[in-house]
Amino acid sequence: MKNKIIGLGIVLLLCFNLNAIVTAKYDFTWRVIADSLNVPWEIKQIDSNWIIFTERTGKVSKLNISTGEKKLLLKLNDVFQTGESGLLGMELHPDFPDTPYVFLVYTYGDTPLFWEKVVRYRYATDTLIEPFKLIDRIIAYMIHDGSRLMIGSDRKLYITTGEADMQELSLDKNSLNGKLLRINLDGSIPEDNPFGNAVWSFGHRNAQGMVEVNGKIIISEHGPSTDDEINVIQKGGNYGWPKVIGYCDENYPGEKDYCSKNNVIEPVISLYPEVT
Numbered sequence: 001m002k003n004k005i006i007g008l009g010i011v012l013l014l015c016f017n018l019n020a021i022v023t024a025k026y027d028f029t030w031r032v033i034a035d036s037l038n039v040p041w042e043i044k045q046i047d048s049n050w051i052i053f054t055e056r057t058g059k060v061s062k063l064n065i066s067t068g069e070k071k072l073l074l075k076l077n078d079v080f081q082t083g084e085s086g087l088l089g090m091e092l093h094p095d096f097p098d099t100p101y102v103f104l105v106y107t108y109g110d111t112p113l114f115w116e117k118v119v120r121y122r123y124a125t126d127t128l129i130e131p132f133k134l135i136d137r138i139i140a141y142m143i144h145d146g147s148r149l150m151i152g153s154d155r156k157l158y159i160t161t162g163e164a165d166m167q168e169l170s171l172d173k174n175s176l177n178g179k180l181l182r183i184n185l186d187g188s189i190p191e192d193n194p195f196g197n198a199v200w201s202f203g204h205r206n207a208q209g210m211v212e213v214n215g216k217i218i219i220s221e222h223g224p225s226t227d228d229e230i231n232v233i234q235k236g237g238n239y240g241w242p243k244v245i246g247y248c249d250e251n252y253p254g255e256k257d258y259c260s261k262n263n264v265i266e267p268v269i270s271l272y273p274e275v276t
Contacts, residue, residue, distance in 0.1 A: 033068045042090040042148075046097070056086035058106065060128060074121065074128040078108045083142030085114070089149035091157065093185070101185070102128055103157060105147045107140040116140040116147065118159060120185075134187035135198060138176045139164045144206040148219075152212050156182050156190055159198075160219060162206035167242035170203050178204045178241065180219065180233055194236035203239035203264070204231075226251075229267035237265045246270035 039056035046052055049066050058079035062071040079087050085107040093101035100123040107116045116138040121128035134157070144162030151157055163170045163178035170178025173195050182200035184190055189198055209220035217233040227246030231239055240259065245252050247270050248259035258264065 033065055034063055034070055039086070041086075041088055044090060044092050046092070052090070052092075052102070054087050054090050054104070056088070057081050058087045060087070060090070060102075060104070062126060071126050073123070073126060076104075076106060079106050080108050080110060080114050080140075082111065085116075085140055085142055085145050088145065088147045089159075091149035091151055094151055094155065097123065100124065103134070103149050103151075105149055105159060107145055109140070111142075114140045116145055116161070118149070118157070118183075118187075120187075132187075135159070135176075135181065135183055139166065139169070141165050146207060148208055148210040150210045150212065150217075151185070152217065153215060155185065157185055158182050158200065158210060158217065160204070160207035160210055160221075163204070163241070167205075170205065170241045171238070171243070173197075173199055173202055178202065178206075180204060180207065180210075180217070200235065201233050201237040201239060203237075203241050203244075205241040207231075223270075223272070226272045227267075228271040230269040231265070231267050234265055238262055239267075240264040 037055055041054045041056050043051050043053045049064050051063050051065055053063060054060050058076035059072060060074040062073055076087060087106040089105045091103040093099045102121045102123050103118060105116065105118045107114055109115050117136040118134045120132045120134055122130045138161055141164035144165050146160040146162045148160045149157065159181040161177050161179050161181060169175040176198060179199050180201045181198040182190060182193055183198050193200060205221050207219040207221035211218050219231050219233060221229050223229060223245060229246060243258040244255045244264050247266050248255050248264060250256060
């Protein structure tokens with residue numbers, strides 16, 4: 001499947017007047033600035049003209065959004081892409097370009113068992129050099145690999161991971177799968193992590209969206225066929241998967257009992273909470 005990057009006027013509306021949302025009219029213009037791409041997955045703007053973006057097959061490119069000029073920065077030779085796997089999230093050092101680090105997360109190896117890792121590169125003269133592995137041996141699969149990267153206001157690197165279609169891993173605090181991970185920018189484990197390893201929160205299915213708002217980390221994660229979730233993350237928090245799907249209700253047997261016994265943190269929003 002080929003994709004395009006389209007230049008848009010994007011408006012984020014935080015509006016409490018539903019009638020205004022329904023009746024308001026907005027004019028947008030669009031133009032194609034790059035095409036024949038293979039699943040663009042992450043985009044970071046580095047100045048008023050240039051973005052850096054990833055493609056799931058293993059390319060990192062730089063694109064001028066005014067002229068459409070494109071430069072290939074890196075082609076990963078060891079990326080393994082099948083299904084939902086491949087080159088996924090990317091993050092820039094908060095002091096970029098003065099500290100010119102680019103962080104990438106991608107899957108590698110071969111079927112039936114392959115892996116995911118986070119690697120830091122240095123940006124120099126339109127290329128990425130000096131790969132430095134920060135964390136490795138996260139189990140990967142053709143589905144449920146996450147993975148979004150974000151450097152928080154605490155200057156720690158946060159990494160969402162899927163449970164690689166092995167649901168039991170999500171509640172195993174010794175596993176890196178089905179988690180939100182937190183590490184230092186050099187790959188070491190922060191002293192204030194709750195379990196003495198990279199795990200910051202657990203019980204996640206496959207989070208692919210992450211943002212920090214007023215010091216709170218918010219992630220979005222996919223439900224199985226119902227109950228996509230928006231979760232506000234707490235340190236050491238249990239978010240319930242696979243014992244709980246969406247809210248702690250009785251749409252699925254045993255959820256309320258498990259929630260009460262294990263201090264499960266419910267999503268702030270669960271979309272499509274009922275099976276139809």
